[in-house]
Amino acid sequence: MIRRLTLDFLKTEAAAGLVLALAALAAIVLANSPLREAYFGFVKAPLTLQFGGWEETKSVLKWTKDGLMAVFFFVVGLEIKYEILKGELSNPRKLATPVLAALGGMVVPALVFLAFNLGADGSPRGWPIPTATDIAFALAVLAMAAPRLPASLRLFLLTLAIADDLGAVALIAVLFSAHIDLAALACAALGLGVLAWIGRWKGDPILLFALVFLAVWAFTLQSGVNTSLAGVAAALTVPVAGGRPGRHGPLKRYMEALHPYVAYGVLPFFAFVAAGFAFDAFPASGLLAPLPLGIVAGMVIGKPLGVFGATALACWLKLGRRPSGATWLQLFGISMLCGVGFTMSLFIGGLAFHDGGAAQVQLGVVAGSVLSILAGVVTLRIAQPPVPKQANGDF
Numbered sequence: 001m002i003r004r005l006t007l008d009f010l011k012t013e014a015a016a017g018l019v020l021a022l023a024a025l026a027a028i029v030l031a032n033s034p035l036r037e038a039y040f041g042f043v044k045a046p047l048t049l050q051f052g053g054w055e056e057t058k059s060v061l062k063w064t065k066d067g068l069m070a071v072f073f074f075v076v077g078l079e080i081k082y083e084i085l086k087g088e089l090s091n092p093r094k095l096a097t098p099v100l101a102a103l104g105g106m107v108v109p110a111l112v113f114l115a116f117n118l119g120a121d122g123s124p125r126g127w128p129i130p131t132a133t134d135i136a137f138a139l140a141v142l143a144m145a146a147p148r149l150p151a152s153l154r155l156f157l158l159t160l161a162i163a164d165d166l167g168a169v170a171l172i173a174v175l176f177s178a179h180i181d182l183a184a185l186a187c188a189a190l191g192l193g194v195l196a197w198i199g200r201w202k203g204d205p206i207l208l209f210a211l212v213f214l215a216v217w218a219f220t221l222q223s224g225v226n227t228s229l230a231g232v233a234a235a236l237t238v239p240v241a242g243g244r245p246g247r248h249g250p251l252k253r254y255m256e257a258l259h260p261y262v263a264y265g266v267l268p269f270f271a272f273v274a275a276g277f278a279f280d281a282f283p284a285s286g287l288l289a290p291l292p293l294g295i296v297a298g299m300v301i302g303k304p305l306g307v308f309g310a311t312a313l314a315c316w317l318k319l320g321r322r323p324s325g326a327t328w329l330q331l332f333g334i335s336m337l338c339g340v341g342f343t344m345s346l347f348i349g350g351l352a353f354h355d356g357g358a359a360q361v362q363l364g365v366v367a368g369s370v371l372s373i374l375a376g377v378v379t380l381r382i383a384q385p386p387v388p389k390q391a392n393g394d395f
Contacts, residue, residue, distance in 0.1 A: 016263035017140025077235025097320030104310025109302030130298025295364030339372030
């Protein structure tokens with residue numbers, strides 16, 4: 001059952017990566033076409049939400065980051081909890097290598113980025129941007145470029161990305177929450193307590209859970225804490241077991257129900273409103289500015305070195321094991337794909353540079369992700385095992 005859920009997750013993520021790529025491409029094309037004013041007008045259009053005495057006005061892009069992406073992080077939280085309790089992260093022997101690889105894949109890219117941005121013209125606050133991995137993009141590229149690789153490598157990449165997501169959530173909590181409203185935060189915490197209490201019910205109060213989650217999200221938004229944390233925290237209150245007899249537990253049902261909508265709806269829409277940038281906004285040397293250059297170097301150089309180096313160190317110290325049936329060259333190709341940070345990198349970049357510099361972040365993230373894809377594809381095509389020869393007489 002656990003393996004079936006993991007395989008379904010992999011299939012959805014791989015297919016969704018293609019949709020995500022098309023949404024990003026559409027955004028870049030529109031941003032550089034005669035329809036650019038309409039595109040940017042839509043992205044920046046003010047939208048007001050009001051519930052009773054509560055009213056908030058933000059642009060479409062900001063509502064996507066603060067609203068729709070909270071649902072994405074809710075699903076991320078469900079996946080993290082499931083994997084820790086029932087899946088790949090529940091086995092200490094399988095856990096060590098991908099978790100250490102994820103750690104190396106966060107530390108080294110950050111250091112590479114800072115090497116380019118500690119000078120007078122640098123932007124050191126952007127160091128978290130190249131630390132993320134976009135699992136949908138990476139799995140889609142892996143499925144197309146090297147379908148004959150051992151299944152253990154796909155599970156290694158999935159587990160690494162889940163650990164990477166957990167690290168990204170921690171960075172968001174520490175770095176991008178400011179001006180805390182303690183009263184609103186207390187109300188959000190109270191709402192989480194209600195969600196945990198609802199999770200103990202034997203029934204299936206999905207509507208009530210959704211309403212309380214909406215209240216937790218609204219109080220978190222008002223508190224100044226990033227709403228992505230509300231999504232993850234709410235997910236942790238969902239029980240793995242329970243619910244009506246003869247049915248899967250609430251956590252699995254919520255994950256299976258929401259994952260396709262997030263993969264095919266929320267993330268592509270975020271990519272569409274967040275990835276568009278105009279090429280003529282940069283001089284010919286725009287990519288050589290410290291901020292985008294640091295992002296590209298962190299993704300293309302730092303990420304594979306960190307992931308591969310930490311994996312090799314874990315195996316050498318006998319803290320973990322190399323994925324079964326995988327060669328070191330195949331593992332290095334997977335490490336290169338980890339540099340595809342697209343969705344999460346754009347999200348973190350938007351938080352770090354909400355007051356300016358967003359276009360340079362977009363340029364760096366798109367360029368770094370594309371170069372990581374190309375490097376990973378070439379390496380994996382070389383490392384992929386040959387097609388088995390047919391026996392004599394077969395046609």
